[in-house]
Amino acid sequence: MTTPVLSEAATSKTAALPSTLSLGLSRGATELREFFRQKENLIFTISLPALLMLLLGTVYVKEVAAAQMFAASMIGAGIISTSFVGLGMSVVADREDGTLKRLRGTPMPFASYFLGKIILVFVSSLFEAVLLLAVGVLRFDLELPTSAEKWLTFAWVFTLGVVACSLIGVALSAIAKSTRNAAGVLNLPYIVLQFLSGVFIMQSALPESLRTVGSFFPLKWVCQGFRSVFALNDDYAVMEAAGSWELGKIALVLGAWTIVGLVLVGRTFRWSNTSR
Amino acid sequence: MNAIRVRGLRKAYKDHQAVAGVDLDVARGEVFAVLGPNGAGKTTSVEILEGHRDRDGGEVSVLGVDPAKAGREWRSKLGIVLQSATDAATLTVREAVHHYAKYYGDPRDPEEVIDLVGLTEKAKSRAGTLSGGQRRRLDVALGIIGRPELVFLDEPTTGFDPEARRQFWGLIKLLAAEGTTILLTTHYLDEAEALADRVAVLAGGRIVAEGTPQTLGGRAHADATVRWMSDRGYQEIRTSEPTKAIADLSRHGELAELTVTRPSLEDVYLELIK
Numbered sequence: 001m002t003t004p005v006l007s008e009a010a011t012s013k014t015a016a017l018p019s020t021l022s023l024g025l026s027r028g029a030t031e032l033r034e035f036f037r038q039k040e041n042l043i044f045t046i047s048l049p050a051l052l053m054l055l056l057g058t059v060y061v062k063e064v065a066a067a068q069m070f071a072a073s074m075i076g077a078g079i080i081s082t083s084f085v086g087l088g089m090s091v092v093a094d095r096e097d098g099t100l101k102r103l104r105g106t107p108m109p110f111a112s113y114f115l116g117k118i119i120l121v122f123v124s125s126l127f128e129a130v131l132l133l134a135v136g137v138l139r140f141d142l143e144l145p146t147s148a149e150k151w152l153t154f155a156w157v158f159t160l161g162v163v164a165c166s167l168i169g170v171a172l173s174a175i176a177k178s179t180r181n182a183a184g185v186l187n188l189p190y191i192v193l194q195f196l197s198g199v200f201i202m203q204s205a206l207p208e209s210l211r212t213v214g215s216f217f218p219l220k221w222v223c224q225g226f227r228s229v230f231a232l233n234d235d236y237a238v239m240e241a242a243g244s245w246e247l248g249k250i251a252l253v254l255g256a257w258t259i260v261g262l263v264l265v266g267r268t269f270r271w272s273n274t275s276r
Numbered sequence: 277m278n279a280i281r282v283r284g285l286r287k288a289y290k291d292h293q294a295v296a297g298v299d300l301d302v303a304r305g306e307v308f309a310v311l312g313p314n315g316a317g318k319t320t321s322v323e324i325l326e327g328h329r330d331r332d333g334g335e336v337s338v339l340g341v342d343p344a345k346a347g348r349e350w351r352s353k354l355g356i357v358l359q360s361a362t363d364a365a366t367l368t369v370r371e372a373v374h375h376y377a378k379y380y381g382d383p384r385d386p387e388e389v390i391d392l393v394g395l396t397e398k399a400k401s402r403a404g405t406l407s408g409g410q411r412r413r414l415d416v417a418l419g420i421i422g423r424p425e426l427v428f429l430d431e432p433t434t435g436f437d438p439e440a441r442r443q444f445w446g447l448i449k450l451l452a453a454e455g456t457t458i459l460l461t462t463h464y465l466d467e468a469e470a471l472a473d474r475v476a477v478l479a480g481g482r483i484v485a486e487g488t489p490q491t492l493g494g495r496a497h498a499d500a501t502v503r504w505m506s507d508r509g510y511q512e513i514r515t516s517e518p519t520k521a522i523a524d525l526s527r528h529g530e531l532a533e534l535t536v537t538r539p540s541l542e543d544v545y546l547e548l549i550k
Contacts, residue, residue, distance in 0.1 A: 015381030017348055026378050030367070037366040098361030102418065105326060105356035106379045107348040271328070 020109050027108075027116025032123055035090075045086050045124060049078035050132045056200075057140055065232055067140035069239075072230035073199040075129045076223030079161050080193070082125045085186045087117055088169035092182040095173075095270070104271040114170070114265075121166050125158070143232065150229045153247065157225030160254040164218050167261025174268035193219045198227075203241045211241055218257045221250040277340055279304045279426050279457040280325060285334035287320055294320045296481035297334070302474075304425075307448070307458045309472035311465065313549055317481040318461040319359075322430050325459070326356050339426055352380055355424030355456075357415050359431055365404030369395050372403055373417050380422035393417045393447060409440035416447060420456075427451060429460045433467060445470055465541045479549040493544035505532040 035041050053074045061067045094100045103113055136142030145151060169186065176182035194200055196214030203211055203220070214220045228237070228245035237244045280302035287295040295317040302308040312318050323329040324336060327343035327350075336343055341350045364372045373390055377383040390399050393413040398406060403414055412432060419427060429448070433441045441464075448471055452458055462468055468475045469489040476486040477493075485493045500518040504511055504525070510533075515521045518536045525531055539547075 017352060017381045018378060023379065026375065030371075030375050033371070034364070034366045094363070097363045097365070098358050099363035101328070102356075102358055102361055102363055104328060105351065105354065105358075106376065106422070107352040107381075108379045109348060 017107050020111050021115070023108055023112035024115025025119070027112050028119025028123075031116045031120040035120055035124060041086075041124075045082055046128050046131060049074050049081065049128055050135045053132055053135055054139060057136075061140055064141055064143065065236070067136060067142050068230045068232055069202075069227055069236070071132060071136040071140070071142050072226035073197075073223045074132055076161070076197075076219060076226050077194050077199045078128045078132060079125050079158065079222060080165050080190055080219050082128060083121045083162050083165035084169040084172075085190050086124070086169075087121050087166050088173040088176070088186045089179060089182050090117070090120070091170050091173040092176045093179050096179055100271045110269075117170070118163065118166055121162050122159075125162055129158075142230075145229055153225060154229045157222060157229070157250065157254075160251065160258065161218060161222040161225070164254045164257040164261055165222075167258060167265055168218070171261055171264035171268055174270055189217075193217050196220070198223055202239060204239055215241070218254055221253045225250045277304070278302060278337075279306070279339060280308075280459065281335070281337045282321075282325070283335040285321065285324065285336060286332045287317075287324060287329070288332055293481055295324075295331075298478070298481070298483055300476065300483070302457060302459060304457050305452075305455050307452045307460065307471055307473050309468035309475040310459070310461045310478055311463065311468055311475055311545060312461075312478035313463065316478045316549070318478055319430055321478070322428055322459065322461055326354065326428055327351070352422055353425045355419040355422060355427040357412075357419035357427065357429045357432060359434070361415060362404070362411075366402055368400050368402050369406070369414055369417075370399040372414065373421060376418045377421050382423055383421050384423050386421065389417045389421050392420075392450070394443065409436050409444070412436070412444070413447070416444075420451065424456065426457045426459070429458065431461055431463070433462070433464065441467070465545055469541050477545060477548045484548050485544075489541055492541065493548050495539055495541065495544045498539050498544070501537050502534070503537070504534045 053071065057067065057070060061070055091100075100113075133142065133144065137144070145154070172186060173182065176185045193214065196206065196210055197203070197217065197220035198214070199219070203214065206214070224240060224245065225247065227240070228234075228247065231237070234245070240246070278301050280300060282298055282300040285295055285298040285300075286293070298317070298321055300321075310318050310321070320329065324331045325338050325343060327338075327346050330344065338346075339350065339353055343350075367375070369390060370386070373386040377386045377389075390396055393416050395410060395413055395417065398410055403411065406414060416429075416432070419429075432448075433444050436444065445467070448458065448460070452471075458471075460468075460471060472489060474487065475489055475492055476483045478484070487493070490496060499514045499516050502513050502515060502518050502521050502525070513521060522531070522534070522536070
């Protein structure tokens with residue numbers, strides 16, 4: 001046996017551990033760095049909604065009013081794609097490549113990991129929305145809202161939508177064993193919800209039963225919130241299922257999903273595919 | 277106080293008893309190797325000690341704390357070197373080491389650690405472009421960046437070429453010389469012999485032998501094999517008194533190609549895990 005030497009490795013620790021918040025910010029910076037270095041993220045996650053808008057818009061959108069509504073819905077769908085699908089996938093990938101196992105063995109708290117993910121989704125969604133709006137303005141003469149009130153609505157719908165959908169994405173990632181089947185687990189609800197939530201088809205054109213199903217999920221409410229921001233005027237609210245923007249209800253539903261997401265993440269989150 | 281103390285550790289998966297009553301003591305500053313074939317329960321045991329896995333029964337104390345109830349403070353004293361991680365592939369070596377240093381209250385200097393693991397020339401390369409051996413050295417760097425008191429290495433040199441293994445051993449010896457306690461699992465016997473102060477052999481979820489590499493399984497007192505060449509080909513006898521045997525034999529004349537061998541660690545090991 002070697003004689004234990006009291007060296008720098010064996011001295012006891014007195015230095016305080018860094019705070020959850022500062023670690024979360026540091027995680028966020030690293031997540032973003034890794035995200036933007038992967039070209040498939042830039043092509044699929046960031047550009048896809050803008051590309052879809054360009055294609056579908058060219059075929060269907062004949063007037064500015066329609067472009068406004070379509071762009072609003074596409075931003076909503078884009079958020080779900082980066083948060084729910086993208087984040088869910090990235091957690092599954094973290095589990096697969098050993099990131100989570102490594103983090104589990106360090107003094108980094110789980111809250112910091114999640115904060116980093118939220119920062120990643122927030123920034124990538126923002127990039128995506130800006131790109132989409134740029135396509136809208138340049139190609140479809142989209143008009144951006146001018147009142148501070150509308151932008152305030154944009155900000156809270158965006159933030160609440162990102163947080164709620166991120167939590168649900170992380171919760172659902174527990175079901176998927178590998179990135180291969182995660183794509184199915186996460187994309188299926190996303191694609192179905194786009195049809196039920198007024199992204200591709202106006203909600204008023206849907207049968208009552210499908211409309212009801214859609215209104216249980218966040219996407220409809222996020223899209224409705226953005227439509228209220230980008231509509232040329234508030235008269236367009238009559239085209240919504242309820243005939244109004246229902247901003248209070250949007251906050252309520254998204255808030256409820258945030259709580260459901262928090263509970264689900266707390267109960268289902270797994271650090272690895274093999275633990276327990 | 278020991279760095280690790282385990283009594284009656286048990287863990288089952290469905291109907292398979294992976295760990296069936298393991299006792300283990302590792303002193304502070306010791307390099308301890310756990311040997312065993314695949315499926316012996318090595319990784320399961322180590323993951324329980326690391327706090328990565330729940331146990332079914334038994335007492336476990338790692339640095340004086342039960343891993344199942346341990347918090348951040350405890351984790352900051354551990355260094356866990358992963359076995360097959362491919363994470364952080366798009367980060368450079370330097371970025372990854374600097375990032376992980378931020379998790380700890382009193383980390384080592386990242387540049388020093390990069391130098392210590394021999395990756396200075398690769399500091400600007402992305403982790404995903406490293407060779408297998410380089411990648412494992414990055415894993416070691418990330419494992420020791422927090423100045424750990426106890427380091428876990430689970431089959432660290434699997435898949436290494438001989439030169440990379442020797443370099444890796446040098447790195448482990450350096451850490452041990454600094455007073456770091458090291459728990460290592462391996463199925464390479466030469467690795468255990470080169471690095472460990474003590475070894476335990478795990479088979480079927482139980483420890484079947486424990487000791488220094490030199491005395492494991494009664495190796496030091498085992499019968500020696502005397503072997504020589506005669507007109508009729510190679511001859512071999514097993515004896516507890518090889519010197520006397522050779523004296524007797526040599527009375528009949530010169531013994532060609534004479535050798536005396538004790539069982540190697542490998543012989544002892546293969547006997548133990550039967």
